Amino acid sequence: MTNKRSGHVILGINVLVLGYLPAAWKTSLLAKDAFIDPDYWANIGRTAERGTLDALFLADGPLLGDPAYDANPIRLEPTVNWGQVATATSRVGLVSTASSTFNDPFELAERLLSWDHQTGGRAAWNVVTTRGVNAARNFGMPDIPFRDDRYDRAREFVDVVRALWGSAATGRDIDFHGEFFDIKGRLRVPPSKQGQPIIFQAGGSPQGRALAGRVAEGVFAAELTKQQAIEHYRLVKNFARGNGRSPDDIKILPGLLLSLGSSEEEARRRSDDIHDAGPPSYSIAWLSQAIGYDASTFALDEPFPEEVLGPVKDSQTFLGSIGFRESIITQIRKTNPTVREYLKQTRYTGSGHAGFVGTPEQLADHIEDWFHAGAIDGFNLQPDRLIDGLPVIVDELVPILRKRGLYRHAYETETLREHFKAASPTPSF
Amino acid sequence: MTKPYLALGLAGPHLVELTESRTLLSRWDALPVAFSVLGIDRIDGSLPASVTLASSAAGATLAGATKNGRFLIAAAPQRDHPYNIARRVVSLAHLSHGRSGLLIGVRDAYAPEGPAAGPAWGGAGLGGGAPLNAQTASDAAFAVRALEQGWPYDSIIGNRETGILVESNRIVHVDLNSTFSIAGPLNAPAPATGASVIAWHAATVADLPPADADSPIDLMLGNAGSVPVVALGAEPPAGRFAGILLRPSLEQSVGELLDVAERWLGDGFASIPPGGTLRNALDLTEPPPLAPTLRAAFPAPKPHVSL
Numbered sequence: 264m265t266n267k268r269s270g271h272v273i274l275g276i277n278v279l280v281l282g283y284l285p286a287a288w289k290t291s292l293l294a295k296d297a298f299i300d301p302d303y304w305a306n307i308g309r310t311a312e313r314g315t316l317d318a319l320f321l322a323d324g325p326l327l328g329d330p331a332y333d334a335n336p337i338r339l340e341p342t343v344n345w346g347q348v349a350t351a352t353s354r355v356g357l358v359s360t361a362s363s364t365f366n367d368p369f370e371l372a373e374r375l376l377s378w379d380h381q382t383g384g385r386a387a388w389n390v391v392t393t394r395g396v397n398a399a400r401n402f403g404m405p406d407i408p409f410r411d412d413r414y415d416r417a418r419e420f421v422d423v424v425r426a427l428w429g430s431a432a433t434g435r436d437i438d439f440h441g442e443f444f445d446i447k448g449r450l451r452v453p454p455s456k457q458g459q460p461i462i463f464q465a466g467g468s469p470q471g472r473a474l475a476g477r478v479a480e481g482v483f484a485a486e487l488t489k490q491q492a493i494e495h496y497r498l499v500k501n502f503a504r505g506n507g508r509s510p511d512d513i514k515i516l517p518g519l520l521l522s523l524g525s526s527e528e529e530a531r532r533r534s535d536d537i538h539d540a541g542p543p544s545y546s547i548a549w550l551s552q553a554i555g556y557d558a559s560t561f562a563l564d565e566p567f568p569e570e571v572l573g574p575v576k577d578s579q580t581f582l583g584s585i586g587f588r589e590s591i592i593t594q595i596r597k598t599n600p601t602v603r604e605y606l607k608q609t610r611y612t613g614s615g616h617a618g619f620v621g622t623p624e625q626l627a628d629h630i631e632d633w634f635h636a637g638a639i640d641g642f643n644l645q646p647d648r649l650i651d652g653l654p655v656i657v658d659e660l661v662p663i664l665r666k667r668g669l670y671r672h673a674y675e676t677e678t679l680r681e682h683f684k685a686a687s688p689t690p691s692f
Numbered sequence: 693m694t695k696p697y698l699a700l701g702l703a704g705p706h707l708v709e710l711t712e713s714r715t716l717l718s719r720w721d722a723l724p725v726a727f728s729v730l731g732i733d734r735i736d737g738s739l740p741a742s743v744t745l746a747s748s749a750a751g752a753t754l755a756g757a758t759k760n761g762r763f764l765i766a767a768a769p770q771r772d773h774p775y776n777i778a779r780r781v782v783s784l785a786h787l788s789h790g791r792s793g794l795l796i797g798v799r800d801a802y803a804p805e806g807p808a809a810g811p812a813w814g815g816a817g818l819g820g821g822a823p824l825n826a827q828t829a830s831d832a833a834f835a836v837r838a839l840e841q842g843w844p845y846d847s848i849i850g851n852r853e854t855g856i857l858v859e860s861n862r863i864v865h866v867d868l869n870s871t872f873s874i875a876g877p878l879n880a881p882a883p884a885t886g887a888s889v890i891a892w893h894a895a896t897v898a899d900l901p902p903a904d905a906d907s908p909i910d911l912m913l914g915n916a917g918s919v920p921v922v923a924l925g926a927e928p929p930a931g932r933f934a935g936i937l938l939r940p941s942l943e944q945s946v947g948e949l950l951d952v953a954e955r956w957l958g959d960g961f962a963s964i965p966p967g968g969t970l971r972n973a974l975d976l977t978e979p980p981p982l983a984p985t986l987r988a989a990f991p992a993p994k995p996h997v998s999l
Contacts (some may be wrong), residue, residue: 288857289852289855294850295849295850296845296848296850296881296884299786299881299884300786301756301786301787301789304787305756324879325775325776325779325879326879327843327876327878327879327989329860329989329993330857330858330860330863331856331858331859331860331990331993332855332856332857332993332996333857334857336879337880337881338879338880339782339783339786339787340748340776340779340780340782340783340880342748342749342752342780343748343749343751343752343755343780343783343784343787344783344787345752346748346749346751346752346753346755346756347752347753347756347787348756349752349756350752350753350755350756350757351756364818365773365775365776365818366773366776366816367771367772367773367813367815367816367817369771369803369804369815370746370772370803373746373802373803374748374749377746377749378746378749378752380708380745380749381711381745381749381750381752381753397875400873400875401775401875401876402775402818402874403818403820403872403874404818416817443817444815444817445807445815446804446815447804448803448804450802451704451740451741451742451743451744451802452743452744452745453708540855541855541996542855542996543996544996
């Protein structure tokens with residue numbers, strides 16, 4: 264390949280509590296309550312730092328899904344969780360998801376900047392608008408606002424938060440009057456080592472991408488194919504340009520679900536074993552939520568009904584992620600699998616987020632390919648099970664990437680903002 | 693006569709000073725005081741200082757960087773919602789092994805007021821809002837306690853044979869409908885160390901919380917409570933108290949506070965051995981569990997087979 268990109272990729276880890284697969288908790292390597300054990304979390308932080316990784320990411324929402332078979336719905340509050348991990352680490356970035364729908368912008372701005380200060384400038388806020396009626400009912404609301412309303416609020420919410428972070432540096436009050444918020448005041452939190460937290464945006468809806476282009480410095484994307492990823496990469500970078508920003512000001516990191524082994528066969532066996540140890544109703548329920556149809560009514564050995572593959576009937580009330588849905592429908596149309604085949608295939612190709620099953624060497628090839636193709640600035644890697652999956656990334660994948668000149672040998676920067684700035688610039692397109 | 697214990701009341705600048713210094717953290721962690729309040733000036737009627745930190749951010753640092761010290765984070769339902777407060781309280785309890793608790797306040801000195809019609813939580817722009825008064829704060833404390841208890845810790849069974857991690861049918865909706873309408877459940881289990889201590893600050897009897905047989909308040913700080921506040925530099929008050937809360941001025945440093953605390957602990961105050969939970973350190977009883985009539989949040993899980 265000619266005109267190879269210079270510099271290194273960004274590597275984040277999406278810490279889906281114990282791992283993205285529901286049965287991750289069943290390993291004898293973990294105590295039954297590892298998800299609330301500070302030593303478990305500190306170990307994740309220290310392991311990531313051993314690999315000079317850029318960031319650890321935590322999803323979040325103010326609601327509880329059924330934790331009967333899976334630790335994924337269990338959530339310590341991310342700024343507290345990462346605040347504790349920050350004391351066991353010194354360089355790895357820490358990304359907390361927080362809802363713009365179910366917080367007050369003053370309180371959240373103060374909490375995030377305080378946490379950024381305490382981490383030595385390693386914090387990022389992943390802005391989400393939160394889906395689901397169960398979250399609304401924890402805040403006295405009968406249902407969540409429509410998608411457009413949530414994003415209108417998110418836009419204003421982010422503006423208020425940024426203005427308040429600015430007030431901490433200037434010492435001057437803001438006097439904000441908008442559609443949703445009226446705030447006169449200032450933060451008295453000391454500015455952090457990186458000034459203020461990085462802003463992340465997750466998701467692939469048009470409103471989400473527009474928000475990212477305007478304010479985000481990182482995007483946690485969902486991409487199944489390289490071609491689609493290249494298109495979205497350019498789209499979001501162009502949104503940034505359209506907002507008077509440099510494309511380098513925004514880093515694109517798609518998620519990548521991982522099962523790694525010393526051979527492809529071993530990796531597949533590991534993936535199969537952890538999948539088989541989890542409940543099948545999960546993949547059917549997940550698919551139902553993701554595509555907006557009750558998949559338990561589909562004949563398992565028939566192809567997907569055509570009406571399922573059409574556009575979302577009402578994007579305002581659709582509870583899933585539009586970006587995930589788009590990825591899934593594209594994938595189904597490509598191979599026209601039966602429902603059972605699709606549910607089994609997604610063990611290897613991912614669902615919403617792309618999946619990867621193979622060796623660290625093959626994963627390095629994949630990262631290198633997408634990086635030089637101009638599809639990514641890095642990946643947000645999502646191990647099947649973190650306790651023994653993260654060490655493979657750190658001790659086997661990272662050294663391969665280093666040998667290829669794609670990753671740093673030691674931390675050369677301190678703050679998360681500096682880590683991002685030191686990464687490879689955006690290729691021309 | 694039982695000696696009173698000693699507690700420390702840290703204001704905004706002290707939080708910044710303490711969490712930035714390994715030496716101070718180490719001294720703080722070794723001190724046999726009962727607890728420290730992180731950001732007492734946020735809720736005790738003080739004017740805001742020049743700097744502060746969100747109390748839970750300082751608490752997270754203490755949870756990770758120390759092993760023994762106990763603390764209360766300060767929060768008020770002015771621009772904060774009980775569901776969000778409960779999440780931070782419970783998370784800190786897990787990560788500190790029960791060394792933490794909550795000091796609930798009526799107002800937050802560092803936050804702008806919300807709309808006049810509903811200054812408590814009304815600024816979040818979600819409709820509604822409530823008065824900034826003791827009833828609202830008390831309802832918030834009640835919600836935090838109920839949410840924390842809604843998911844019993846011992847429902848985490850981790851049975852690898854049946855594939856059941858949590859007996860989730862034992863998790864309940866709290867279905868609160870007071871100042872705050874909250875369905876629950878919280879998205880983290882109750883701490884293995886028991887319910888977090890909830891404290892209230894009352895400088896005078898007018899500041900006391902509403903009388904309520906179901907009050908979740910475990911501990912009353914301030915001159916109208918059992919743990920009066922003494923300014924650093926003043927003498928301990930006469931009389932019998934459970935404890936004394938030593939509070940430096942904004943100009944006095946954490947180092948000066950620790951110097952005086954060390955001296956007082958050697959002279960008439962009870963040492964509370966470092967380590968262990970805040971509830972045990974204060975010899976407080978565990979609150980009763982939630983009513984068994986609350987509705988289950990999830991169906992009873994069943995053993996499963998693969999696809």
